[in-house]
Amino acid sequence: MRFVMMLSEEPMVRAFGWSLLHFVWEGALVAGLLAVALKVMRERSAQVRYGVACGSLALMAVLPLATFGYLVMTSRGDEHAALSFAGQRMPVMGLAAGFSGTDSWVGEMVGALDRALPWILAAWMVGVILFLGRLNVGLVVARRMKSLGTLAVSVELQRAFLQLNARLGITRPVRLAHSALVQVPVVIGWLRPVVLIPVGCLTGLSAIQIEAIFAHELAHIRRHDYLVSVMQSVVEAVLFYQPAVWWVSKQVRREREDCCDDLAVSVSGDSLAYAKALSLLEVQRSTYPAVNLGANGGALVMRIKRLLGYEEAPAFSQLAGMTLLAVMVAGIALGVGTLARGQSAVKEKLAAEQAAGPRQAIPTVYQKWVDEDVLWIITPDERAKFLKLENNDERDEFIKRFWESRNVGAAADGQNAYRAEYYGRLAYANQHFAGGGPGWKSDRGRIYIMYGRPDSIDSHPSGGNGEVKPWEVWHYKAIEEHSLAVQGSDGESVAKKDVDMRFIDTCSCGIFRLQAWPK
Secondary structure (H helix, E strand, C coil): CHHHHHHCHHHHHHHHHHHHHHHHHHHHHHHHHHHHHHCCCCCCCCCCHHHHHHHHHHHHHHHHHHHHHHHHCCCCCEEECCCEEEEEEEECCEEEEEEECCCHHHHHHHHHHHCCHHHHHHHHHHHHHHHHHHHHHHHHHHHHHHCCCCEEHHHHHHHHHHHHHCCCCCCCCEEEEEECCCCCCCCCCCCCCCCEEECCCCCCCCCCHHHCCCCCCHHHHHCCCCHHHHHHHHHHHEEEEEECHHHHHHHHHHHHHHHHHHHHHHHHHHHHHHHHHHHHHHHHHCCCCCCCCCCCCCCHHHHHHHHCCCCCCCCCCHHHHHHHHHHHHHCCCCCHHHHHHHHHHHHHHHHHHHCCCCCCHHHHHHHHHHHHHCCCCCCCCHHHHHHHCCCCHHHHHHHHHHHHCCCCCCCCCCCHHHHHHHHHHHHHHHHHHCCCCHHCCCCCHHHHHHCCCCCEEECCCCCCCCCCCCCEEEEEEEEEEHHCCCCCCCCCEEEEEEEEEECCCCCCCCCEEEECCCC
């Protein structure tokens, strides 16, 4: 600390310290302008909003350097550099004793900050070291994830991935692999990118949904998002003390995901099916912890709402807090105006919602039927048709025809054997596979509901044969599945024989995960 205090007496170091302090109000001002710009451009494309957000973050990275250059250029020999603020001339690098405006609260605050500058610089250096260290560890982990715990994908998935890669005009070689270390599909690497897919995450998705997910990840590669994400993390590490930086960086990640979502929808042509695919990924991600590093970011729930056309109230609360901090440091009244804009925006949002009237909601029993009871067997087209029905009589008729269409060889007494068998599977899954959540959501529960009781189970609850974690292998002599091995697609059913389903309890907590789609 003694070294830091001696070093802080150097004019250049002092100018640098004051540049960091001035960035508190500068960063808040940039964030405020970005918030207003994003609100004005709500109807513009995600690509335009992404460009504005990236420009704001780049401006934040340049502002401290520009301020530092200004303070150094305005210093004269032994005279202290001064900054004109609120009509006063204030020495921003001098000692408190040399400040003439001691009667002003702004002057008192500047003097206190000047005296505390050595401690501020020390805290800043410690923070930068910690955040850069975290970034370096993350890059090392991400690099190891490209090869550690990965599994080869099926030939069909690899073929579909390569075809889409060519359609999007990506010339660099891109590898696709399953990984047990990620929660959602993620891109890692820039020069030699790898797309990692969580094991079992594509189960239950149609061919169109899988293509849309692949298109989203390939869009990150085509746009060089991984490199931009690393540079973005560097800015966060250096300017970590300003909350506005984190807010702007969050907007960059959010708009980046929206850009890739738009491309994925343009490829698949079905935003509803893609939204359902994201919802399934969110269900899987929320049930177990994992590492998520790469070019991706943004909450899946927010992206799903955007794809379905829901509007969100503008989040001005964080901006208001940052603006109040800028008032304390700079002495200007930005907080009042920003808070007023935020309140006005909320009132406008509430008025618009009241004018639009309440949205007609599906009764709970029917919503549960489509979202839970038949989630793993209903096709995207059937789901879309069901959600468009206007009354309960139509819904009851739809459900009746749904079960009749699947009851091959109906009995003379009118009993639906398939429906009875299916709900028996659902009850069994909820009773026996409820570790960490409802049994129907688990991997074993999903497979049991889709294919029924396996012909044999090779169970190792304590590991064994060199395995550390508990594992099971379910063997089916024959199963029926759709094209690309995805249940619920509109392709033709294909019979497969001698299929093994391998589940591993990676956390030794009773939650078994499907490790790879059976070949």
